[in-house]
Amino acid sequence: MNKSVFFGALTVAGLAAGAAAASTLDDVKARGSLNCGVTTGLAGFAAPNANGEWEGFDVAVCRAVAAAVLGDPNAVEFVPTTGKTRFTALASGEIDFLARNTTWTFSRDVDLKFDFIGVNYYDGQGFMVPKELGVSSAKDLDGATVCIQTGTTTELNLADFFRNNNISYEPVPVETNAEGQQQYLAGACDTYTTDASGLAATRATFENPGEHIILPEIISKEPLGPLVRHGDNDWGDVTRWVLYALIAAEELGVTSANVEEMTTNTTNPEVARLLGTEGTLGEMLGLEADFAKKAIASQGNYGEIFAKNIGEETPIGLARGLNAQWTDGGLMYAPPFR
């Protein structure tokens, strides 16, 4: 009897292993929900609210994909991942989609076999110092003690920056932003470095934000974007074009408020193709014709998502900056829907 249980387990495990090879889009449709990897909690980007519902800038991308594929923005299983577990979770198929401030780098794209489907936030690494330190440039930080979130690309940029400028520093590795903030305020490090958006968000929570300055040097490019497994190009296309649909919608003036009206009344052919009243874009992806419309209707366009979660009206208070539409001098640029 023991033996039959054992072989039964073997068979089930073998089947499960085989099933992972099928297309992710089919899997998601069959399962009826999207497994989306997010951070374990970063205000504004991905964190559960008081009701236990996940919300944030990255979460909105997950919900948009679920709305486009399954027609239901709530058909998402959120899987919290840490910096350490995120890539394993995606590679092993535990999650279908990783939307978690992850910097698009060469080795992650090529060596780790992932596909970044685009950039939803352009960031760069900066330094914050107390004003009383009298430092006006990051190059004056010779010998300083630097708080740094460990295991991130910022850690590598930091080492490169100090080496290139021939100055020394002493790292104080911290695990989370909260810990970094506490160490910095206690004076256990002279300066805190992370993505500039993170610095701004962190400083905003200080008692006296005016006593701290963010140094002018931005020492790296940090394009943050969602990613999928390499090799399943159909699934990559689906997620990529949902993200672009959100970006294009802002450029074309489609919002969650007017999407219904635009669907019926628009005279702009690109809007008509985006919303599925003209052409067969949805069909080409293996989705309903109105996939983009569902995504926009449920989450709003890129600008709305930005404003609602991390924009200047929120406690995070980030300016659009590089993340403005290309028509407004930013870098957000969706390829044409045709």
Next chain:
Amino acid sequence: MTTMSDPQQGSFRLSMLLNDTRYRSYTFQFIALILLIALMAFLGINLVRNLAEAGLNISYGFLNVPAGYDINQSLIDYNSQSSNLRAAMVGIINTLLVAFLACVTATILGVIAGVARLSKNWLVSKLMSVYVEIFRNIPVLIWILMIYTLMTAVLPAPNKFRGDNATSSMLFDAFAFTNRGIYIPAPVWGPGSMIVVATFVLSIIAAIIYRRYAVSLLFRTGKLLPMGWPTAAILLVPAILMFFVMGSPIALDYPELKGFNFRGGLQIGAPLIALWLALSVYTGAFIAENVRAGIQAISKGQTEAASSLGLRPKRVMNLVVLPQALRVIIPPLISQYLNITKNSSLAIAVGYADITATLGGITLNQTGRAIECVLLLMLFYLTISLSISAIMNVYNNSVSLKER
């Protein structure tokens, strides 16, 4: 009259594997072993196949590429251009350092607390009970975080030492207690310093020989030589004499506030102190209980007999009770040393650069080679634990009851 005959030497039949008690247990053990191997093989093959399907492979090539990150405490040469392997070595050395320090202090603390808990002095014994119960029953991670947070919050930042109206000052102009760690003078080894060090090493050996001689003399003749002051004299006098003979070759480099931080001297970082202290007091509480158990395992008659010979309580403890109690104390002590070594992996909570933080943390994260890194980590901790176990078992055999 019956005749004796040898039992029939039946030839071996296959059915005997199941029916004969001589073979049956081996048969089932063999089947279990095969099943275990099959399970491991299945899991291994499954892993490799799934990785291959995802276009990934198991490769340790990443160990030789530059790590790209800096480490705040490194006892060997290291910079951000060193390889990941070198970063792992830095982590291994840091792990061993904190484990060693914590084992030593936890043992000292544990023996004192364990003995003191049995003291007849009500206050001392109750204080020790409180210590043991509080530290034993709160997870070590909390102690690590608490000590670290206390250090960073209570001790002054280096810039408090600066300027005319500095709120903090250095102790004896040599020791600085800051929230980044403790800065102490570091020795500078001049020419001839090695002779002083060699003298000191010889003194240590001489002191050990003296103590052994004193013990054996005591056991042979009952004559008790003084232990304390001769040991100290043997240890210190020749080295100090040699120090002046060679013309003071060892100088001290004092820490000084320069720029953002103290420079010079020896820095003992806050993470190391927090981890070391927390592991020591936490495990010390467990060792105290082991010591108490060991002492209580010795029959009270031994103490009474020793006392009736006129031995003072301290002698009774050192000469009669503790040597016998060691037999009971050492096996659980091995577990405590293993616990210290494994618990040192909690270093990551305070940013101490141990092996879990370098290889299992930053390197894993930067290269994405999770399976490889975790396998290496497992191998490292397994090796260290088995080594500690082996060494301590040798010691255990040397103090175990000699049956003649």
